[in-house]
Amino acid sequence: MxxxxxxxxxxxxxxxxxxxxxxxxxxxxxxxxxxVSSVELIERVKDPVKVHFIDVGMGDSIFIEVRDVNILIDAGPKENAMRVVSYLKAFGVEKLDFIFLSHIHEDHMGGMAEVIRNFDVGKFYASDKEIATRSYENMIGALAEKGVPVTESKAGVTLTFDENITLSLLSPNSLEYINPNNYSPVTKLSYGQTAFLFTGDAESTIEQEIIRRGLNIKADVFKAAHHGSTTSNTRSFLERVDPDYVVVTSEEGNDFNLPDETIMSLFTDLGSKVLMTEELGSITFSSDGREVRLLNH
Incomplete structure (x- = not known):
């Protein structure tokens, strides 16, 4: 029993x-x-818009897919250039239809020559400011080898992919900024009811210009300006963006002590979910025009 x-x-x-x-x-x-790999999982998502914040350490590199059009904003520092190249090749990229260089600082420009040499390039946008550095000279040399001229980045430039998808530059509005950071174009990618806002290292001067112009900067995803520095990310600007997600591109233990703790607290106070590349690696979103989805993490 x-x-x-x-x-x-x-x-x-x-x-x-x-x-x-x-x-x-x-x-x-x-x-x-x-x-399956993370690449395969991301590729299985068939939303027309995908935005990849590539982990390049202390710097920016953002890969945007709009249907079959490939766009790159910045290429990170020189020492991590192959991270960008390898990332793009993993997604089958052979041509970058549009490249935007936000400004001429090394953490955004350093890897650009390597990227240009590894892919066909359609149109290249940058400010008309020059700098006497090896990275800048290498970039200009690589563009010359490909026969690609530099087109000036300025407010009012808009790429229209269809009636529902646009990429618009909201700045710069001047050719006389003292700080190179302020030539970073604040760029809005809009698809249906969703939007992404990219800022490079644009500082409070640019944020206040945009506010005074009364531009619509509401976005679901906001790339923290200047890696979460107090020189940018003003409350008045962020309240108008009102993002669900804030992506901070930074590197643990960086020499600039970024992101700043007060700015991180501000993001949280405003109700945004903060994602950091130094903690999560590369971060990818997609949009179907109705909502934004975080595809990893």
């Missing part, structure tokens, strides 16, 4: 073991499926 009493318990244990064993086999691709 005692042996019979134990039988249901033993059967239950065997059942649980079988369930967990099956889960292990499926999860590890041993039975019934194969484990």
């Amino acid at each position: 005692k042996k019979r009493a134990y039988a249901p318990v033993a059967l239950f244990i065997i059942f649980l073991t079988g369930i967990f064993g099956m889960y292990f086999l499926l999860e590890n691709g041993i039975l019934g499926t194969t484990k």
Whole structure:
């Protein structure tokens, strides 16, 4: 009689073991499926717009897919140039239809020559400001080799992909800024009811210009300006953006102590979810025109 009493318990244990064993086999691709990479998972999403914040350490590099059009904003520092090249090639990129260089600082421009040499380039946008550095000279040389001229970035430039998808430059509005950061075009990607706002290192001067012009800067995803510095990210500007997500591009232990803790607190106080490349690596979103989805993490 005692042996019979134990039988249901033993059967239950065997059942649980079988369930967990099956889960292990499926999860590890041993039975019934194969484990897929993050690239494959992202590519399975068929939304017309995808935005990738590539982890380049302390710097910016943003890859935008609009249907079959490839766009790159910045290429990170020189030492991490191959991260950008490898990332783009992993997604099958052969041509960058549009490249935007936000400004001539190394953490945004350093990897650009390597990127230009590795891909066909359609149109290249940058400010008309020059700098006597090897990275700048290498970039200009790589463009010359490809026969691609520099087109000036300025407020009013708009790329229209269809009646529902546009990429608009909201700045710069002047050729006389003292700080190179302020030549960073604040750029809005709009698709249906959704939007992304990219800022480069634009500072409070530019933010206040945009506010005075009364531009619509509401966005679901906001790229923290100047890596979360107090020189940017003013409350009045952020309240108008009102983002669901803030992406901070930075590197742990960087020499600039960015992002600033007060700015991080401000993002949180305003109700945004903060995502940091130094913690999460590359971060990808997609949009179907109705909502934005975080595709990893």
